[in-house]
Amino acid sequence: MWFSFWKPRDRFSLDELRYLTDQLMKIQVINKVNKDFVIEALRSIAELITYGDQHDSSFFEFFMEKQVMEEFVRVLRLSRTVIISLQLLQTVSIMIQNLKSEHSIYYMFSNEYINYLITYKFDFRSEELVSYYISFLRAISGKLNKNTISLLIKIQNDEVVAFPLYEEAIRFAFHEESMVCTAVRALTLNVYHVGDEFVNKYVSSKPRADYFLNLVGFFRDQCISLNKLVANATNNKSSETTSKILSAVDDIEDNLYYFSDVISAGIPDVGRLITDNLLKLLIFPYLLPSLRRELVHGTMFDAVASVYVLCCILRIVKMKDLANTVAAALFCHMKAFTPSSEARPNGYTCFVCFSHESQVASSGVNDLELDFGSLRLTQNSTVCLRKSIRDVSLHDNTESHLALRDALLSYITNGDDVQVMGSINIMATLLQTKELDESMLDALGILPERKKQKKLLLQALVGEGSGEEQLFSAEGLTKEGCGDELTSYIDRLKNQYGVSCSCPEVRESPRVHNFQDSYMKCSNRLIKECRGSWPDLLIAVFCDEWRKCKRAIEASSPRKELKCILLPQHKLSAEDQSDSSLASGERMCELVKVFVLFHQLCIFSVGRPLPDQPPMNPPIDFPEKCRAKTAGVDKIGPKPSAELSLVDAVPCKIAFERGKERHFSFLAISLGSSGWVVLAEELTSKVHRGVVRIAAPLAGCNPKVDDKHSRWLHLRIRPTNFPYRDAVNFTCQGKTKSRALVDGRWTLAFPDESSCKSALSMIVEELNLQSSEVERMLRPLLDFESELERSVSYLNSSDLEPPSPRIPVNSL
Numbered sequence: 001m002w003f004s005f006w007k008p009r010d011r012f013s014l015d016e017l018r019y020l021t022d023q024l025m026k027i028q029v030i031n032k033v034n035k036d037f038v039i040e041a042l043r044s045i046a047e048l049i050t051y052g053d054q055h056d057s058s059f060f061e062f063f064m065e066k067q068v069m070e071e072f073v074r075v076l077r078l079s080r081t082v083i084i085s086l087q088l089l090q091t092v093s094i095m096i097q098n099l100k101s102e103h104s105i106y107y108m109f110s111n112e113y114i115n116y117l118i119t120y121k122f123d124f125r126s127e128e129l130v131s132y133y134i135s136f137l138r139a140i141s142g143k144l145n146k147n148t149i150s151l152l153i154k155i156q157n158d159e160v161v162a163f164p165l166y167e168e169a170i171r172f173a174f175h176e177e178s179m180v181c182t183a184v185r186a187l188t189l190n191v192y193h194v195g196d197e198f199v200n201k202y203v204s205s206k207p208r209a210d211y212f213l214n215l216v217g218f219f220r221d222q223c224i225s226l227n228k229l230v231a232n233a234t235n236n237k238s239s240e241t242t243s244k245i246l247s248a249v250d251d252i253e254d255n256l257y258y259f260s261d262v263i264s265a266g267i268p269d270v271g272r273l274i275t276d277n278l279l280k281l282l283i284f285p286y287l288l289p290s291l292r293r294e295l296v297h298g299t300m301f302d303a304v305a306s307v308y309v310l311c312c313i314l315r316i317v318k319m320k321d322l323a324n325t326v327a328a329a330l331f332c333h334m335k336a337f338t339p340s341s342e343a344r345p346n347g348y349t350c351f352v353c354f355s356h357e358s359q360v361a362s363s364g365v366n367d368l369e370l371d372f373g374s375l376r377l378t379q380n381s382t383v384c385l386r387k388s389i390r391d392v393s394l395h396d397n398t399e400s401h402l403a404l405r406d407a408l409l410s411y412i413t414n415g416d417d418v419q420v421m422g423s424i425n426i427m428a429t430l431l432q433t434k435e436l437d438e439s440m441l442d443a444l445g446i447l448p449e450r451k452k453q454k455k456l457l458l459q460a461l462v463g464e465g466s467g468e469e470q471l472f473s474a475e476g477l478t479k480e481g482c483g484d485e486l487t488s489y490i491d492r493l494k495n496q497y498g499v500s501c502s503c504p505e506v507r508e509s510p511r512v513h514n515f516q517d518s519y520m521k522c523s524n525r526l527i528k529e530c531r532g533s534w535p536d537l538l539i540a541v542f543c544d545e546w547r548k549c550k551r552a553i554e555a556s557s558p559r560k561e562l563k564c565i566l567l568p569q570h571k572l573s574a575e576d577q578s579d580s581s582l583a584s585g586e587r588m589c590e591l592v593k594v595f596v597l598f599h600q601l602c603i604f605s606v607g608r609p610l611p612d613q614p615p616m617n618p619p620i621d622f623p624e625k626c627r628a629k630t631a632g633v634d635k636i637g638p639k640p641s642a643e644l645s646l647v648d649a650v651p652c653k654i655a656f657e658r659g660k661e662r663h664f665s666f667l668a669i670s671l672g673s674s675g676w677v678v679l680a681e682e683l684t685s686k687v688h689r690g691v692v693r694i695a696a697p698l699a700g701c702n703p704k705v706d707d708k709h710s711r712w713l714h715l716r717i718r719p720t721n722f723p724y725r726d727a728v729n730f731t732c733q734g735k736t737k738s739r740a741l742v743d744g745r746w747t748l749a750f751p752d753e754s755s756c757k758s759a760l761s762m763i764v765e766e767l768n769l770q771s772s773e774v775e776r777m778l779r780p781l782l783d784f785e786s787e788l789e790r791s792v793s794y795l796n797s798s799d800l801e802p803p804s805p806r807i808p809v810n811s812l
Helices: 014-026 035-055 058-065 068-078 082-098 102-109 113-119 127-141 164-172 178-192 197-203 210-232 239-264 268-287 303-316 320-329 385-390 404-414 417-432 438-444 449-462 467-471 480-497 515-530 535-554 562-566 581-605 627-631 753-782 784-796
Strands: 154-156 159-162 643-645 650-657 660-671 674-682 689-697 712-717 744-749
Touching: 014 035, 014 058, 014 068, 035 058, 035 068, 035 082, 058 068, 058 102, 068 082, 068 113, 082 102, 082 113, 082 127, 102 113, 113 127, 113 164, 127 164, 127 178, 159 197, 164 178, 164 197, 178 197, 178 239, 197 268, 210 239, 210 268, 210 303, 239 268, 239 303, 268 303, 268 320, 268 480, 303 320, 303 417, 303 562, 320 438, 320 480, 404 417, 417 438, 417 581, 438 480, 515 535, 515 581, 515 753, 535 581, 535 753, 627 643, 627 660, 650 753, 660 689, 660 753, 674 753, 712 753
Parallel strands: none
Antiparallel strands: 154 159, 643 689, 650 660, 650 744, 660 674, 674 689, 712 744
16 A cells, blocks of 8 residues: 555656656766666756757756766766777767757857767767767767857967867768768868868868868779679670769769868868879879870779769859869860879879879770760750861871860760760850859850850950950951960969970960761661661651650750660670661661761851751652552551562572571562562462462562572561661660570572573662652751851851751751
C-alpha cells in the first residue's frame, strides 16, 4: 500500500529536468553499472530543453542556472567509452538544431563550452564517432550569423587568430566517407556566407588558404581518374563501365558546383585563390595541352575528357577572371602549354614551368560520334562561327605553330568527328558564358553577328575609333577592334602565369582559310552516299537529324548533358566492318549529323531562323514508262503475294537451301528514293503476270557477274533498316540487336550470258535512277553555300533583315 503515496513525475516537466540534472551531478565515475543511466539522462535532457524552448522558458533558465553545459563537459572527461561521446555529441547537436531563441543560442556558444567540445581529442578511429562529430559541427554552423560567429572566434589586434569550428572541420574535407565531406562543405559555405570581414580574411590567409589549393588538387585527381575511365571504356563497353563514368561525372560536377557556391559568397580573395589554382593545377598543364591532335608525352588527358572538363568549368564556375583568362589563353601558341618533361614526378605533370619544345606522341583520342544533344544555342545568340573559321590564318600545317583558337577552328574544317565536336562545344560554351567580355568574344570571332553590327554602328555614331570603317568593311577585326580587355588578360597570362602569347594573329585575323573547303568536302561525301548502300533511308535520316539538331540548338536547356560524349559508343567489330552495309549505314549517319550541324550553324551565322524541316526539293511525279509503273508497283512497294507484271522480268534460278533450286522471274525497280529487287513466281493462268515471293532493297546490292560463270550474278542483300537511328541502341549496354542483322547473299543463275547481262543492266539503271532522285531532293542543301553568300553580303551592307531563303522547303 505504501507505493500509493508515490506520485510519478511528468516526463516533460521542470521536475524531471531537475531530477536528471541532480543525478548527473552525482556521477563521479562512469562504469558498466551507471553507463546506461548517463546515456538516457543526456538524451532526455536534450528532449526537455527542446520542449522548454518552445513551451516554457523556465526550462532553459534552469539549464543556465545549473550550468548544465559544464556538467556535459565534466561527463565527457569522465568517459572512457565511445558510446558516451556519441550520446553527448548527439545531445548537444539536437539542442543547437532545435533552439529557436536567439538568447539560448548566445548562451550555448558562450563560455567556451562549445569550443571545448570542438577541440576535444575524440577517438576518431570510430567511423560512427566521426559522423556524429561532423554532424555536431554542422549543427553549430547552421546557427552562425554576424553576431553568433564572434562567440566562436578569438581575436587579437583586430585579426582573427583562431576559429576552431572551421579549423577542425576542414581536417575532414577529404574524408573517405562522402557524407562527411558533404557535411564539411555545407559547414564551410555557412561560414563563408556569414559575410564577416575578419573571418573572410582569416579563411583566405595562410595556412587556411591551403584548403583551396588542396581542394583543386583533389578535383584535378578526380578529373585524371575520369580520363582513365573514359580511355579504358574503349576496350570495355559494359554497363559497369558506363556506371563508373557517370558516377565520376557526378562527383566532378558536385565539386564544381561547390566551387561556384563558395565564389557566390563574395569573398574576393577566395575567388582569386580558386581561379589561380584551377588555372595553375589543371587548365594550363592538363586541359589546354590536350586540345591538340598530337598529344605530348606526359599529357594526362585525351581530347574527350579535356573538352568535357573545360566546358563544365566554364559553365558552372562563373568567374569573370577565369572565363576571360581561358579565352585569352586561346590566343597563345599550343606549344606554350606543353608541360615540361622535368616537371612530371611520379607520372604527373605539375605546373612548374612551360616548355617550348614540342614532344609528339601517338594520339590516344577515341573516335566518338558527334552528338547534337550536348550543344545548345539560342536564336538571340547566333553564332558567327562560319565567319570565324573563314578568318583563321594557317601559316603551316604544324599544330605547334598555331594559336589554340586557330587550331580549334581548324578542327572544324579538317578534323575528325571528336575534334569537330570538341571545338564546337568549346566555342558554344564560351558564347554562352555571360562572364566573358563582348570584346573577347569579338576577338575570338564568335560574337553574334547582330551584336557585332550593333557595336560597330554605335561606334560609328559616336565617332569612336574605326567603327564606321569596319561597319562597311568586309575585313575582320583590326587591332583597335580587339579592345583593351584582351590586351590586359594577355599581359596577365605572361606576368602572373608565365604564359607568353606571341601569336601575330592576336590583333588581326586576315581571311585566308575558307570555310567553303570544309563545307564542300562534306557535300561531296554526301553526294557519294546518294550512290552508296542506304540512299533509300538518307532523306529520312536527314529529317530526323535536322529535328534533333534544331531542338537541341533552340532548347532553353540541353536535352542531354555534355557528359554523353564521355560514354563508350557502340562501334562495329572488325569482322563487321570489312564490307558490311551496317558499317556503311553507321558512317552515313555520322556524315549526316556533321553536315546538318554545319548547315544549321551557317544559317545561324547570318541570323536566319531555322526551318522546321530541311530545305529539300519535293518528290516528283514519276513517268508512266518507268519499270515500277509498268510492273504495277505503287509507292508502298512490292508486297509478298502481290500480283505484278513481268514484262521486264528476266527468268532465273536460285537455291536458298542446298539441292533445292527454285525458278523465279527477276525484276529490279525503283520508285523515287526507294528501290527493290524482286523475285516473283510466274502465274500459269495469266500471261506475263506473277506473284511477288521475295522483295529486298535495291540499294547496296553491289551486283557482280561471277568470274568463272558468266551466267551467275551475285547480289548482296542488306537489311531493310539499321538500328543506329535510335540513340538508345547506340550505347554500350551489352550487345545490341544489330549483331543479328547481317548482309545476305544471292547467287542468281540465268539461262544464258545475255540474260545475266540484261539483269545486271536493269539493276544498274534502276540504281542510277534511285540515287539521282535522292541527289535531286537534296540539291537545295548541297547548293546552300551560294545562297548563304548572298545573305552574308546583304547582312553586311544593310541594317534590314536578311532576305528570306529562295530555297523551297519540303514539309515532310
